[in-house]
Amino acid sequence: xxRATAVxxxxxxxxxxxxxxxxxxxxxRRSPVRIExxxxxxxxxxxxxxxxxxxxxxxxxxPAVLWSxxxxxxxxxxLQSRLRQIAWLFDGPTGTYDxxxxxxxxxxxxxxxxxxxxxxxxVTWERLLKMTREPGKWDLYLMGGQPADAPDARCxxxxxxxxxxxxxxxxxxxxxxxxxxxPVRFGSQYxxxxxxxxxxxxxxxxxxxxxxDSPMPYAMFFSGGQAVHYSSDFxxxxxxxxxxxxxxxxxERAIAEMFAQVRTGDKVVVHW
Numbered sequence: 061x062x063r064a065t066a067v068x069x070x071x072x073x074x075x076x077x078x079x080x081x082x083x084x085x086x087x088x089r090r091s092p093v094r095i096e097x098x099x100x101x102x103x104x105x106x107x108x109x110x111x112x113x114x115x116x117x118x119x120x121x122x123p124a125v126l127w128s129x130x131x132x133x134x135x136x137x138x139l140q141s142r143l144r145q146i147a148w149l150f151d152g153p154t155g156t157y158d159x160x161x162x163x164x165x166x167x168x169x170x171x172x173x174x175x176x177x178x179x180x181x182x183v184t185w186e187r188l189l190k191m192t193r194e195p196g197k198w199d200l201y202l203m204g205g206q207p208a209d210a211p212d213a214r215c216x217x218x219x220x221x222x223x224x225x226x227x228x229x230x231x232x233x234x235x236x237x238x239x240x241x242x243p244v245r246f247g248s249q250y251x252x253x254x255x256x257x258x259x260x261x262x263x264x265x266x267x268x269x270x271x272x273d274s275p276m277p278y279a280m281f282f283s284g285g286q287a288v289h290y291s292s293d294f295x296x297x298x299x300x301x302x303x304x305x306x307x308x309x310x311x312e313r314a315i316a317e318m319f320a321q322v323r324t325g326d327k328v329v330v331h332w
Contacts, residue, residue, distance in 0.1 A: 123181040131157040141195035203298040204243030212331040219326040226332050232318050242314045247305035258282040258328040278319040282328040290315045
């Protein structure tokens with residue numbers, strides 16, 4: 061009896077230590093001990109509840125800005141030329157992203173539901189490309205600003221008005237040095253500007269054409285009725301028009317400076 065009591069006492073102690081259930085059968089002599097593990101699997105920490113909040117949608121990046129105010133170059137000329145095609149810009153192209161260009165871009169953007177930044181970004185540019193055609197060289201330089209080509213060899217000595225039909229420019233040169241360069245335009249197919257070597261035979265500051273009844277300020281005649289002179293029409297419309305055979309200059313300040321320096325007898329070379 062004492063031995064059975066000791067076994068039960070030992071089982072009870074094991075129960076306290078292990079947290080198990082001890083059950084005795086009817087036969088105290090065997091004193092079988094059965095250990096039952098508690099249901100469930102214990103864990104060190106409770107897992108955090110799932111996050112029911114939806115993940116934040118990333119803000120799409122703003123389209124890359126290609127050009128903005130102050131930029132210059134050939135790309136700006138193309139932008140301005142395309143804006144002219146759809147009547148958002150009426151000046152230039154100048155090759156400089158100025159306030160008028162910015163206003164035109166802003167108007168174009170607003171009309172098409174784009175952010176009105178006035179800056180030409182990738183989305184604005186792609187929309188403009190779809191609506192316009194590729195501009196040609198004289199669309200890009202409609203109002204002048206094109207680079208002059210190399211002077212003809214006949215222009216490298218003496219005092220010369222060196223006129224290039226290829227680049228549509230006039231160089232005022234003295235002993236091979238270019239003093240002044242301006243864009244010019246020529247006669248049409250039916251009234252072409254003559255080519256060759258001539259000389260200034262008459263200057264007339266306030267000349268008016270008796271044949272066409274049109275003003276020819278700062279006229280420097282070199283071949284019959286053909287002269288180098290200022291043209292307000294060229295200043296207004298650029299290469300969209302033509303002369304009646306004269307060499308038109310659109311920069312009045314430049315032609316005034318040239319007129320003051322050129323002398324009767326100075327050479328005129330008109331070449332391709």
